[in-house]
Amino acid sequence: MTITAPPLETSAGAAPPTLEAVDVVRRARRAPSRRHRLLVSGLALLVLGAFAARVLLGDYTVTVVDFFRILFGEEIPGATYIVMESKLPRAVLAVLVGLAFGVGGAIFQTTLRNPLASPDVIGVSLGASAAAVTAIALAGWSGWPVSAAAVAGALAVAMTVRAVAGDHSGFRLVLAGIGMAAAMQSTIQYVFTRVDEYDVQLVLRWLTGSVNGVAWSTIGLLALCLAVLLPATLLVARALPVTELGEDVAAGLGVRRSRTDGLMLLGVLLIALGVAAAGPVAFVAFLAGPIARSLNQGRTTLPAAGLVGAVLVLVGDYAGAYAFADLNLPVGVVTGAFGAPFLLWLLVRGGRRTGSRTGRTSA
Amino acid sequence: MTTRTLVDAGTPGTGPAAGSPEAAATRRPGLPSTTATCVAVVAVAVVLSVVVGARAVPLTAVWSDTHPLHPVVEARLERTLLALAVGAALGLAGALMQGLTRNPLADPGILGVNAGATFAMVIGMTAFGANALSQFLPLAFAGAALATVLVHAIAALGRDGATPMKLAITGAALTAGLMSWTTGLLLADRKTMESFRFWQVGTVGGRGLDVLLVGAPFLVAGAVLALTGARLLNTLALGDDLARGLGRRTTRDRLVLGLAIVLLAGTATALTGPIAFVGLVVPHVVRGFVGPDYGRVLPFSMLAGAALVVLADTVGRVVLPPAEVQVGIMAAAVGVPFFLFLIRRTGRSL
Numbered sequence: 273m274t275i276t277a278p279p280l281e282t283s284a285g286a287a288p289p290t291l292e293a294v295d296v297v298r299r300a301r302r303a304p305s306r307r308h309r310l311l312v313s314g315l316a317l318l319v320l321g322a323f324a325a326r327v328l329l330g331d332y333t334v335t336v337v338d339f340f341r342i343l344f345g346e347e348i349p350g351a352t353y354i355v356m357e358s359k360l361p362r363a364v365l366a367v368l369v370g371l372a373f374g375v376g377g378a379i380f381q382t383t384l385r386n387p388l389a390s391p392d393v394i395g396v397s398l399g400a401s402a403a404a405v406t407a408i409a410l411a412g413w414s415g416w417p418v419s420a421a422a423v424a425g426a427l428a429v430a431m432t433v434r435a436v437a438g439d440h441s442g443f444r445l446v447l448a449g450i451g452m453a454a455a456m457q458s459t460i461q462y463v464f465t466r467v468d469e470y471d472v473q474l475v476l477r478w479l480t481g482s483v484n485g486v487a488w489s490t491i492g493l494l495a496l497c498l499a500v501l502l503p504a505t506l507l508v509a510r511a512l513p514v515t516e517l518g519e520d521v522a523a524g525l526g527v528r529r530s531r532t533d534g535l536m537l538l539g540v541l542l543i544a545l546g547v548a549a550a551g552p553v554a555f556v557a558f559l560a561g562p563i564a565r566s567l568n569q570g571r572t573t574l575p576a577a578g579l580v581g582a583v584l585v586l587v588g589d590y591a592g593a594y595a596f597a598d599l600n601l602p603v604g605v606v607t608g609a610f611g612a613p614f615l616l617w618l619l620v621r622g623g624r625r626t627g628s629r630t631g632r633t634s635a
Numbered sequence: 636m637t638t639r640t641l642v643d644a645g646t647p648g649t650g651p652a653a654g655s656p657e658a659a660a661t662r663r664p665g666l667p668s669t670t671a672t673c674v675a676v677v678a679v680a681v682v683l684s685v686v687v688g689a690r691a692v693p694l695t696a697v698w699s700d701t702h703p704l705h706p707v708v709e710a711r712l713e714r715t716l717l718a719l720a721v722g723a724a725l726g727l728a729g730a731l732m733q734g735l736t737r738n739p740l741a742d743p744g745i746l747g748v749n750a751g752a753t754f755a756m757v758i759g760m761t762a763f764g765a766n767a768l769s770q771f772l773p774l775a776f777a778g779a780a781l782a783t784v785l786v787h788a789i790a791a792l793g794r795d796g797a798t799p800m801k802l803a804i805t806g807a808a809l810t811a812g813l814m815s816w817t818t819g820l821l822l823a824d825r826k827t828m829e830s831f832r833f834w835q836v837g838t839v840g841g842r843g844l845d846v847l848l849v850g851a852p853f854l855v856a857g858a859v860l861a862l863t864g865a866r867l868l869n870t871l872a873l874g875d876d877l878a879r880g881l882g883r884r885t886t887r888d889r890l891v892l893g894l895a896i897v898l899l900a901g902t903a904t905a906l907t908g909p910i911a912f913v914g915l916v917v918p919h920v921v922r923g924f925v926g927p928d929y930g931r932v933l934p935f936s937m938l939a940g941a942a943l944v945v946l947a948d949t950v951g952r953v954v955l956p957p958a959e960v961q962v963g964i965m966a967a968a969v970g971v972p973f974f975l976f977l978i979r980r981t982g983r984s985l
Contacts, residue, residue, distance in 0.1 A: 388804060392811075393804075393807070393808075436975045436978060436979060437978075438979070443800045444978050444979070446800070446804060447740070447800065447803055447804075447978045448975055448978050450745070450803055450804065450807045451971050451974040451975050451978070452971070452975075453807070454744070454745070454911060454912075454967060454970075454971060454974075455967055455968075455971040457967075458836065458911075458963065458964045458967035458968075459964075461832075461835055461836045461963075461964065462836060462960060462961070462964045464832050464835075464836070465832060465833055465836055465958075465961065466958060472828065472829075472832065476818070476822070479818065480815065480818050554811060554815055555811070599822070599823050601819055601822060602822070604815070604818075605815050605816075605818050605819040605822070606815075606819075607815075608811060608812060608814065608815025608816075608818075609812060609815040609816050609819060611811075611812070611815075612808050612809065612811050612812020612813075612815065613812065615808040615811075615812075616789050616805060616808050616809065616812075619789065619790075619801060619804060619805055619808065620789060620792040
């Protein structure tokens with residue numbers, strides 16, 4: 273107590289801050305933001321590198337010159353088809369869903385102040401997925417109504433979990449989410465038994481997540497949605513650092529709860545759109561936030577989380593396609609298989625630290 | 636009465652009667668009437684399971700061999716028996732897990748035991764070409780045992796030890812990871828996938844008596860171990876220190892009970908596929924009727940688990956015609972709302 277509380281007269285009758293002190297504060301505030309800019313541009317370069325590797329390398333190598341010739345409409349037998357119908361759409365979709373999952377996951381983890389409260393741990397992605405498979409396989413829908421169903425499913429799960437957890441957004445929320453995830457899982461498995469053998473691959477996409485074989489029109493639609501949602505998110509997210517202090521403090525500092533709720537809604541939309549396009553690519557939303565945070569010295573950063581998500585999906589897809597000979601694994605299998613150990617590790621490590629309940633230690 | 640009070644004090648939040656054991660004991664129905672009710676429920680469930688289905692069967696067809704619907708009756712009897720056995724095993728395994736870990740949220744499905752058994756069996760199918768139940772059983776046991784140990788070991792690391800919350804999250808994480816690995820293996824092997832997607836949801840339909848007969852010895856062994864372990868559980872419920880003070884070797888006790896859980900949950904998973912939430916719901920409901928004494932909770936959990944799975948299977952046959960809703964999904968439909976309710980009720984104590 274004696275250490276933390278300064279003598280009364282100094283704090284009451286403090287002299288006006290000297291020029292030097294202003295300078296120190298200014299530098300202290302600038303350093304993280306400079307570091308953040310560096311991090312974001314570094315990650316953007318990494319995404320570009322992974323993107324290039326995904327498009328140019330692999331079992332069929334394309335030179336950079338050829339790639340641009342193809343891109344500007346020149347027909348190269350064989351290569352044109354492989355690039356335009358397989359490699360390029362895969363890579364573009366990977367970047368888009370990676371951004372969506374990364375940003376959406378980071379929103380969940382920070383507004384709910386729990387690194388475990390990512391959309392795939394608490395069943396939001398599976399809710400989108402379950403609604404989509406039900407719409408496709410049992411109701412016979414296709415096209416944009418399926419995406420609408422996915423968004424509705426994600427919203428329904430998010431609202432149920434929030435209602436069950438009540439005001440305790442910590443452990444109860446995660447546990448309620450685990451229960452909802454189990455329910456959504458069994459819904460998907462039920463639909464899985466109702467489809468015929470030829471649709472199994474299709475349904476499997478909704479169980480694990482894959483960026484393979486998606487039409488350019490879907491990718492365009494997703495890009496359009498993200499072009500609106502991501503800037504809107506960044507705008508609303510300016511309140512994020514304050515909301516991380518807790519709902520009461522945030523309200524005291526003038527950030528109304530409707531603002532965090534709006535941010536959560538944007539997070540749900542991002543996740544649902546990503547799932548509608550590529551299925552619930554496991555653990556990307558979960559991993560991206562903490563990784564971006566630790567790269568950013570423990571500060572939440574949505575742009576970096578989105579870019580980390582894009583790198584994860586690109587690398588996961590590349591590994592799934594080429595790491596195992598004559599086996600083309602969907603990206604969700606790869607991220608799920610390697611993401612779960614990370615979740616376990618985080619759980620073990622989080623338990624050792626006193627502040628584990630606030631989510632700040634996920635850095 | 637002293638024992639029960641102590642047990643109650645040692646298991647906060649595990650039973651509705653935890654607050655006032657005396658008052659609850661007087662309100663509780665007597666043991667004979669509870670037994671009678673339980674047996675009656677099981678009997679009604681069995682009769683319904685034989686009679687109800689895509690095609691209703693008159694009771695006369697049950698007795699006469701010549702009745703045109705008699706084959707239907709036989710098929711339904713076989714699946715009813717399987718449902719009884721698996722339900723009893725899951726109810727018992729759930730009660731054991733909840734007692735052993737003093738964790739109100741324990742269930743073989745939630746804590747990753749089923750996922751471990753499933754994963755081991757899929758490895759056996761794709762890598763070693765296993766296709767008979769006798770080959771699946773050892774695989775399922777190994778997988779269930781490994782998953783149990785892994786989940787508890789990981790959850791126990793760190794400062795707070797294995798809290799119910801950490802166990803549930805560890806189980807969920809392990810389940811998610813194992814499912815990804817399982818899917819990866821299945822994608823490499825289309826034929827296994829085709830049979831697996833029906834097995835994965837947990838169903839008692841279309842499996843003959845021979846399947847049950849292979850699994851029966853293991854189920855019986857597990858049940859005997861479990862039922863003789865009632866006193867161990869009552870002592871363990873006092874807390875490890877007190878149990879050791881009373882002369883129990885807690886590590887050995889835990890190993891014996893863990894073996895029973897692996898036998899029961901592993902066999903059940905090998906027989907029907909993963910069925911979650913039965914082990915969660917049943918012991919809670921049973922404790923509400925018979926109190927926290929494991930000498931009663933365990934046998935009644937067996938009966939109630941059997942009744943629940945048979946009823947779930949029966950309702951699943953008619954709820955969404957023309958197709959069946961598998962028992963694993965019906966169990967989740969009942970179990971998830973119950974799980975959410977438990978979380979709301981236990982609140983901050985988790």
